[in-house]
Structures are given as structure tokens and as C-alpha cells.
Amino acid sequence: GKHLRVHEGDNVRAGDRLSEGPVNPHDILRVNGPRAVQEYLLNEVQEVYRLQGVKINDKHIGVIVRQMLQKVRITDPGTTEFLEAETVDRTVFLDTNQEAEANGGSAARAEPLLLGITKASLTTQSFISAASFQETTRVLTDAAIRGARDNLIGLKENIIIGHLIPAGTGIYRYQEVEFGPEEAGGDTSLAAEVSRVEEALVGGD
Numbered sequence: 001g002k003h004l005r006v007h008e009g010d011n012v013r014a015g016d017r018l019s020e021g022p023v024n025p026h027d028i029l030r031v032n033g034p035r036a037v038q039e040y041l042l043n044e045v046q047e048v049y050r051l052q053g054v055k056i057n058d059k060h061i062g063v064i065v066r067q068m069l070q071k072v073r074i075t076d077p078g079t080t081e082f083l084e085a086e087t088v089d090r091t092v093f094l095d096t097n098q099e100a101e102a103n104g105g106s107a108a109r110a111e112p113l114l115l116g117i118t119k120a121s122l123t124t125q126s127f128i129s130a131a132s133f134q135e136t137t138r139v140l141t142d143a144a145i146r147g148a149r150d151n152l153i154g155l156k157e158n159i160i161i162g163h164l165i166p167a168g169t170g171i172y173r174y175q176e177v178e179f180g181p182e183e184a185g186g187d188t189s190l191a192a193e194v195s196r197v198e199e200a201l202v203g204g205d
Contacts, residue, residue: 002019002020002021003019003020004018004019004020005017005018005019005020006018014031014032015027015028015031015032015036023040025037025040025041025114026114028040029069029112029114033112034069034112037069037114038062038065038066038069041061041065041068042058042061042062042065045061046058046061064117067117067120067121068114068115068116068117068120069090069112069113069114069115070089070090070091070115070120071087071088071089071090071112071113071115071120071123072087072088072089072090072093072110072111072112072113073085073086073087073110073111073113074086074087074088074093074108074109074110075109075110075111076108076109077108078097078100078105078106078107078108078109079100079105079106080096080097080100080105080107080108081096082096082108087113087123088110089125090112092125093108093110096108118134121133121134122134122135122139124154125151125153125154126150126151126152126153126154126156126157127139127140127142127143127148127150128150128152128156128157128160128161129154129156129157129160131143132156132160153166154166155167
């Protein structure tokens, strides 16, 4: 049998490890919630790299772990258009609940889901991104049947299409920025400041 980690008289909390060996992450999620399973997965992955003397910032692994918990299963649809047992994106779930409550309705309730990285990649909101990963025919067929629309929100789908990625100067709110004087003869604009700096550099030479 497995070696026990607890002894008579020990204080044990729900979710504590009782024996040696791997722990089922789904059990951690069910008993202790999303935060606990996120920390567990992060620490387990980091431990592999630490044993090899490799240092990796937690944020890189955290991005993957967060995506693994991006889906929820509806347990009570409330007054929303969700169906019971339907799997939806967490962001869509929160936005729909906010809209339902604003209209005087009741919010839906859901339980978090833990998906593997392959499953999480195939269930992303962008069917273009999912189709470029695996099961291209199935993903595109399913998207066509549902009449799905890809809003090109993420990085991957924009790269595939050939658009600017929504990051840095490619963020949507920067695409309408115009450089020019704020008013006739004004010297407080960014363009005027750039011109003064260029003139100073040229004059310094």
C-alpha cells in the first residue's frame, strides 16, 4: 500500500494529502476550488524545472494554467440563455450574468472545469486558432455548422490572417491615433516635441 503522511492525532483539513503519490488535480478543484488547483499545477511544473536547475518565471506557466481553467459547466441557467450542463467560456459566463442582473433577471451558476492543454486549445473561442492546432477538419466543420464568427481577439488568429497583433502599438485603441498639432501654432503636441528634439540633435552635430 501507499505510505501514509498522517498519524493519529494530526489535524487534517479537507484537501490535505493523506498518502504519498500524485494527487488528482480534479479532486483538488472539487474540494478546494480553482485557486488551490492552480497553485498545485504551478508548483508541480516548477518543481520539474527546479530539479534541473532551470529558473522560469511563474507567469509563463501561469498563462497555461489559467487557460486550462477558462471553461465552466452550467449547473443552473437562471434567466440566461445558457443550457444546463453546457460548457461555456468563463468570460462569456461573467458577461452574460452581468447583463442578466442589469436587466432584473437571475444570474446563472456554474462549476469550474479543468481541461488538459490539448482540450483547452481546441475549445478556445477562436476557431481559426483551434483549427491551426489539431483536428482541423472537425473544428472547421463544427464552426460552419454553428455559424461561428471569429472576432480576431487573440494573437494567434491575427498572425494567421496577417493582421497586426493586438499587443503593443497594435492594440486597437492606438490604431486611430493621429500625430499633429493640437491647435494652429501650438507647440504642446507630441509632433512638435519630436520636431524640437530632432532639431536639437541635428544642431548638436
